[in-house]
Amino acid sequence: MIATSVPSRPPAAARNAERRVLLKGNEALAEAAIQAGCDAYFGYPITPQAELLEWMARRMPEEGRAFVQAESEIGAISMALGAAAAGARVLVSTSSPGFSLMAEGMSYLAGSELPVVLVDVMRGGPGLGSIGPAQSDYLAAVKGHGHGDYRVPVLAPASIAEGMVLMADAFEIAERYRTPVILLADGILGQAMEPVVPTYRMPPRTDGDWVLSGADGRPPRVVKSLHLRPEALEAHNQHLQAKFSEIAAREVRWETERLDGAEIGVVAYGVAARVARTAVGRARDAGLAAGLFRPISLWPFPSAALAEAASRLRAVLVVELSAGQMVEDARLAIEGRAPVFFHGRTGGMVPSPSEVVGALRRAWAQTEPRGGTR
């Protein structure tokens, strides 16, 4: 069951690599995982990602792989823990309330150093909230989510096409570093349909000497996160921190658009970046020298790159579908090099490009060009 053979050709709708095809975000992410060699999927119905679960329910048995609709998101993350400990390439998906339930599981995955890819299709909160799109799980995701000293790589696609690419990258990062990886999407990305040239990739397998495969002919192995002696747990934490430092040095991703020569930069990720891109274009048309800085890895956050960019900007505007979460990391990275403004919407509301342009104008009006007054 583990190390499955090359998957069968994906369904007709996604098969033709020569032409663009219309794909729904949730389904595209699911198929990308299957084509990346996902051995097992565990999930629970929750809007707005139920289509991902349903796609897996149909396709995983077709490929002879494991699919379980669990009794809860806690069940799902726990099944993922077991399957990963047994050496499988595992995907879990959920939305924000389910993501909250997975916090303890994430902590165990990190402490036990198990590779699992977890897709969170964010929706409005807090609590039951709404089923509209949001980016209000940012702090939970990038600060590790569960208890204890750890971080989890977080990748944030801004399009369905990018999501499919990042899905394969997520499995690779998870296995290279023995860590859970979060793919942070939102309700728009999950529900939208976009024309895509499907890009699939199956990262190579690496057989770890920690995988539970039965102790026949070798000493038994234990996958655990319990280290009762303080000295032992401190040593384990130091090992984890060294790993996070390595990830921080090697897995930072971001993209800039029209930032060269810009005076004011918009920092946004995911669907907010799509809105910001349009706003930047309209601002430029109106004579405002705006540009876009788009983090793709939210952890490790592209702090150095953002600090460097901010040192040449008169102002930074952070746009999120939240009350302000990534803006905290942006401010930390920028460290006063430029004033930081924020524009956000909550509850499933999506900022419009004209709102963002308005926020850009206000930031412009309240700041001076670099190098003195006009």
Added chain:
Amino acid sequence: MTVQAPVLPAAPADAPPARLIAGRPRLLEDRSTHYCPGCGHGVVHRLVAEVLDELGVAGRTIAVAAVGCAVFAYDYLHVDFVEAQHGRAPAVATGIRRVRPDHFVLTYQGDGDLAAIGTAEIVHAAARGERITTIFVNNGTYGMTGGQLAPTSLLGQRTSSTPLGRDARLNGYPIPITEMLALAPGTAYAARGSVATPSTIGRTKAMIRRACETQIEGLGFSIVEVLSNCPVGWGMTPVESIAHLAEVAETYPLGVLVDRGAEG
């Protein structure tokens, strides 16, 4: 003063060999355990070690340790282990089972783990007929955390969180979790044994063996609940706590609850 380990007296070189009747099972690590003196976990560990060896499945066993006094089971049983979150062992076992169809998968859980925080997971593993075997050690208390009320504590039982004794109106009734699981069509074998006497221990071993065979035969979910003692949690000597198991068995009767393999 410390005692020397006794040495068997020397015998003539041509002396015929003694017959080995009972001893430490091969799969039980030769080390002292952290369990309290007289704790039934040690007995159940022995039985599991014996059965896994006798069935020849140890080399392909992946076991799931739960959170409780037996969290260190992986230090004592010579098989691959993964540690689960509190209550989630049946789900962790499900994940293993679904990607390792040819392996032998078991969970080892206490009553707080299985019947309080883990109720959803065990019920749904049974409902799915998941081919895993659960060893359920029921000592009617949360031993590891200091002897608090557990879902299987008896009415009237004094615990650290029911100092006046379990009162049905305030603390509810002992939950018949194994009887509930036996109702599920996916449960192929459910039985309740006890560490109370050499006789019940022998019958419990047979139950554990039958449960494991149920998994090997692919019949579905199997569970053996073992009534066990907690001398420290109950405030008794080990010998007193063993005697108390007779009273526990009045609430939780011993026997095979369902054996769909035998029904044919």
Added chain:
Amino acid sequence: MTLTAVARSVPWTGIPVEIASDRCKGCELCVAACPPKVLALDLEAVNPLGHHPVRLLDAGRCTSCAFCARVCPDAVLTVYAPPRGARR
């Protein structure tokens, strides 16, 4: 009773119970379970764990029933029987 015990081929010396005293926790479950009552804690001794370990009082009255080994939570007791036909 068990086919899986750590196999040791030992000659019959007349002593039916071998006790790993350093592992004993002095719980007395074996003492209570022994039908001929040939086991007792050695109150003169203290093992590295801090317990009085059990000792065999009368090898001659032991029947090798192995109840002691069956109830022992720490697998401290190894029980032997004489070769068939041999005197105890």
